[in-house]
Amino acid sequence: MRRYTKEKDLVQRLESTLIHWTRQIKEVVNSQESGELGEDAGPLMEIAYWRGRSVDLSSIRLQLIDPGVATIVGVLEQAKSTYLAPFEMLHHMIQEEALAADDNVKFLSSLEEPCTKLVTAKPKDIAAIIPGILHRVRMIWNTCDNYKTNDRITGLLRKVRPRNVIYLFAHRDRYIVYLCAFAPSSSSSSSSSSSSSS
Secondary structure: OHHHHHOHHHHHHHHHHHHHHHHHHHHHHHHHHHOOOOOOOOHHHHHHHHHHHHHHHHHHHHHHOOHHHHHHHHHHHHOOOOOHHHHHHHHHHHHHHHHHHHHHHHHHHHHHHHHHHHHHOOHHHHHHHHHHHHHHHHHHHHHOHHHOOHHHHHHHHHHHHHHHHHHHHHOHHHHHHHHHHHOOOHHHHHHHHHHHHO
8 A cells, every 4th residue: 555655646636536525525414404404394304304314424424434435545644645634524523423313313213103193183182192292302302412402402392382382372381381391491591690690
């Protein structure tokens, strides 16, 4: 491998390949990030989004561990190519993002069955479905790293909310208080911290 580093034309061709890969990977990642869903999308679309992201990132991750890629990286390491560091940073990011997407799919999938029932539920049946959904959201909040922030878990709750709003208002003492108890808003957290500092 070391002898290849003395062939400047070869090193330049490999660097061009690496730059092309880096650009393609960035395009995929950026297109996925720009496609993140708004709060009106619903929990089933949230699950579908993360499943698609998991598939795409896993595909990129498999391509990056191909022996041919490892050979090119090895040659450019020996050649001390300046284009290698950005590629390796992106490689590391893909590994982390793929694992996070897999984790999200694993935990969000627990919402699929009750939320599917909720879509077609008659008003009289909603009362029996809501508690199970809320308990699953609480489990996700406690165990899934990506949903441990107030913004993330509140966004997930808002995706569940539209179909439930009539039921929640009919039972506000029990369920609205329950929602607020384990998903406080970021504004309330900031106001409490500012009051304590004063």
